[in-house]
Amino acid sequence: MTASDRPEPGNPARHATGAGADLAAQIGLVARGDAAAFATVYEQVGPSVLGIVRRVIRDPAQSEEVAQDVLLEVWRTAFKFDASRGSALAWVMTLAHRRAVDRVRSVQKESERERRTATADIPYDEVTEAVESRLERERVRRCLGSLTELQRETVTLAYYGGYTYGQVAILLGIPTGTVKTRMRDALIRLRDCLGVAV
């Protein structure tokens, strides 16, 4: 491995906003077929793509397959990323989460979904040890903690559990209208707490 195969040495701000512009620029290079830039993009988002896919899908082998598909989609369709519509991280994570959710909804049998319900809140296992990831995780955990219990439950079940708002309403025994508004309120509060905006 030589210098040109690797991204710049670890910058503590990599996952935070400071790395955002950098990631966007790298994805611009990927769109023009730059394999070295793709390696850099992988270093920045690969662990998160695999993380969220695995959180939703659970099964390690399926998760790896879906995460690899997502990363290849980043490679194949990098030209679609539009920096005026949001950050590069949001673009990649939206691809990853949607692909994971589509997978569980299309293939998961009822029995498996029930088993997933029981384990839907397995928290922070197998996490990366990188400092920036740990700080990010602490920040997200703190902001999740600032939500009301109902808001937090709707977010956890919908985003990490992969359930529709209708399913969340059934699981929590509350009306769908309430779930919808709690979800939106929760994300607005999270967004403000995390200090992210477009």
Next chain:
Amino acid sequence: MKLTGRSGRARGWPWRRGTGSGEHTLAGAYAMDALSSGDRVAFERHLAGCEDCAQEIASLSEATARLAAATAVTPPPGFRERVLAAAVVTRQQAPAETLAGPAGARIPAGRTPAAGFQAAARGPVAWLRWVARQGWRVRLAAAAGAAVTVAVLGAAVAFGLANGSMRQQLDQAQSSSRQIAAVLTAQDAVLRTRAVSGGGTATIVMSHSRHALVFTAAGLHPLPSAHSYELWLVGPAGDRPVCMIPAGGHGTTGPVIASGLRRGDHLVLTAEPAGGSSRPDMPMMLDVDL
């Protein structure tokens, strides 16, 4: 634009006024992919005509992205190499071709087994190109000599297309793509990207455990017709010609396999008379320490 939610009503956006009615209340659920597919389609129709809603979704997606980033895990060994190697042999979508709908719902044209049969019927080069365009699963299956190749050969026989020479060509194609897959999926696969002097970029995936490497290049400068690029392995075991590089469309070349890789070898690219040479001519347009 910074949306604060709390002040949305104060800013007077009519779609924020309601508490439970109207499609915009689905913004949170949409940003978390918590809509059923029918609801998703309906909401996206609504989004297309509502710039404020699109802005809100964008800002909420920044929050969900952080929820995702907080789940980062250390990928298993070999995952990085598999992803990078798969990218090298995966054709990128061109902007002009994106007429399809949302990502994920698309079945790329030419991805069907029938397309494979058609490509096979056009000869081994067309088939290899078709294989190279496929997703990594199809490609690996093809390369492993499993489903696709067997199906293609079977179909060729069934349609009366397979004479002796075609069968031989298919065998060669199958053997070559099997070798390529073996390198790309090797646990010790390493990716190298280098600029070629004179123009273009070379990408190499090599595996010492497989004693082989896969070479691809993009944007190579066209040579006069009497000359071709030639690939060499140069090292303690001597200078060995690998192959002439066929000129590809749009300056894209390969993938080609170079076997017989040994420790201490360099990969060298030169311009040679079209018939090939017995030893590499100067100057070297690419010299990669392997």
